[in-house]
Amino acid sequence: MPLEALRHDVTPAGLHYVLVHYDIPFVDADAWQLTVGGVVQRTLTLDLEAIRSLPRSSMVVTLECAGNGRALYDPRPVSQPWLLEAVGTAEWTGTPLRSVLAQSGIDERAMSVAFEGLDRGVEGETEQNYERGLTLEDALDGDVLLAYEMNGAPLPPQHGYPLRLVVPGWYGMASVKWLSRIEVLDHPFEGYQNQVSYRRRLTEDDPGRPVERMQVRSLMAPPGHPAFLPRTRHLMPGRVTLEGRAWSGAGAITRVEVSDDGSTWSDSMLDPQVSARAWRRWSFEWEARPGSYELSSRATDATGAMQPTTAEWNVGGYANNASQRVPVVVAPAD
Numbered sequence: 592m593p594l595e596a597l598r599h600d601v602t603p604a605g606l607h608y609v610l611v612h613y614d615i616p617f618v619d620a621d622a623w624q625l626t627v628g629g630v631v632q633r634t635l636t637l638d639l640e641a642i643r644s645l646p647r648s649s650m651v652v653t654l655e656c657a658g659n660g661r662a663l664y665d666p667r668p669v670s671q672p673w674l675l676e677a678v679g680t681a682e683w684t685g686t687p688l689r690s691v692l693a694q695s696g697i698d699e700r701a702m703s704v705a706f707e708g709l710d711r712g713v714e715g716e717t718e719q720n721y722e723r724g725l726t727l728e729d730a731l732d733g734d735v736l737l738a739y740e741m742n743g744a745p746l747p748p749q750h751g752y753p754l755r756l757v758v759p760g761w762y763g764m765a766s767v768k769w770l771s772r773i774e775v776l777d778h779p780f781e782g783y784q785n786q787v788s789y790r791r792r793l794t795e796d797d798p799g800r801p802v803e804r805m806q807v808r809s810l811m812a813p814p815g816h817p818a819f820l821p822r823t824r825h826l827m828p829g830r831v832t833l834e835g836r837a838w839s840g841a842g843a844i845t846r847v848e849v850s851d852d853g854s855t856w857s858d859s860m861l862d863p864q865v866s867a868r869a870w871r872r873w874s875f876e877w878e879a880r881p882g883s884y885e886l887s888s889r890a891t892d893a894t895g896a897m898q899p900t901t902a903e904w905n906v907g908g909y910a911n912n913a914s915q916r917v918p919v920v921v922a923p924a925d
């Protein structure tokens with residue numbers, strides 16, 4: 592998502608970031624079906640019409656890729672070289688996962704739920720479909736959606752047409768696109784994307800801790816105008832409204848501070864939170880005086896967690912929520 596799109600409450604679908612491990616599958620929605628099986632009383636096979644006839648629910652949700660900020664770690668881990676653009680907010684519409692699971696009748700042996708997508712590739716030397724698991728408890732969170740619409744239109748191909756999972760508060764990898772199979776398991780899910788990938792490892796041999804909920808973070812919509820190559824922002828002297836968005840998987844945003852020198856911080860103004868699961872707009876009136884600056888913002892969430900100046904390096908380059916630095920040049924007054 593180009594960062595200037597931070598000005599929208601809801602990101603227009605074409606500006607929302609996209610991440611795909613393999614290829615975007617070509618799906619014939621008329622032939623497509625979702626199966627729900629495993630340790631359930633009834634195996635379900637649902638087509639799109641059947642899913643659309645279930646209770647309908649919409650939610651504005653911020654998704655961020657766990658690799659957002661990866662290219663800013665030093666040394667840079669090899670994978671998708673995101674700077675800061677792997678975030679977006681959409682209104683997702685679908686049916687709560689919980690009601691579909693209830694319809695299948697979860698067995699008392701159930702411990703976790705696996706979600707399989709139609710896309711297939713080779714990862715860790717094994718050919719596999721993209722698949723992620725959630726514990727039963729996380730899967731039963733009432734906000735988890737089986738979504739068939741994004742911003743009021745059928746899902747675009749790149750965002751999971753015809754059906755995807757949306758797990759609010761979690762980094763994007765949990766929200767499986769092109770969903771085709773849900774399997775309730777009587778053991779913890781141990782697939783590649785939970786067991787090997789998306790773990791915060793400090794060394795190659797470290798088994799690591801799973802990367803799950805989004806860490807507190809804020810970003811700034813780039814002020815002024817960019818210089819073509821260095822991307823420095825150019826402003827005229829005077830009062831300028833700095834603005835951006837802040838979010839956290841752990842809870843609401845309670846504070847966003849702004850700095851133009853990296854050491855003194857001032858409180859910004861917070862707009863009302865549009866949705867408990869979406870980012871919050873912040874704004875700050877900055878008096879731009881001629882000179883060069885590095886603007887920064889840092890957010891704090893309801894748990895008291897605050898964005899760090901630098902995040903802890905890890906092998907996969909995940910969860911880099913270090914506060915952003917925006918180089919700006921304010922022209923001398925003439």
Ligand SMILES: Nc1nc2c(c(=O)[nH]1)N[C@H]1C(S)=C(S)[C@@H](COP(=O)(O)O)O[C@H]1N2
Nearest residue numbers: 609610611612656708721763764766767768
């Ligand atoms: N089937 C499938 N689902 C997937 C992925 C994928 O590669 N295949 N990528 C995941 C990752 S890592 C992210 S960050 C989000 C991105 O969702 P978006 O492209 O709609 O923004 O989708 C997740 N769901």
Ligand SMILES: [Mo]
Nearest residue numbers: 610656657763
């Ligand atoms: Mo991701």
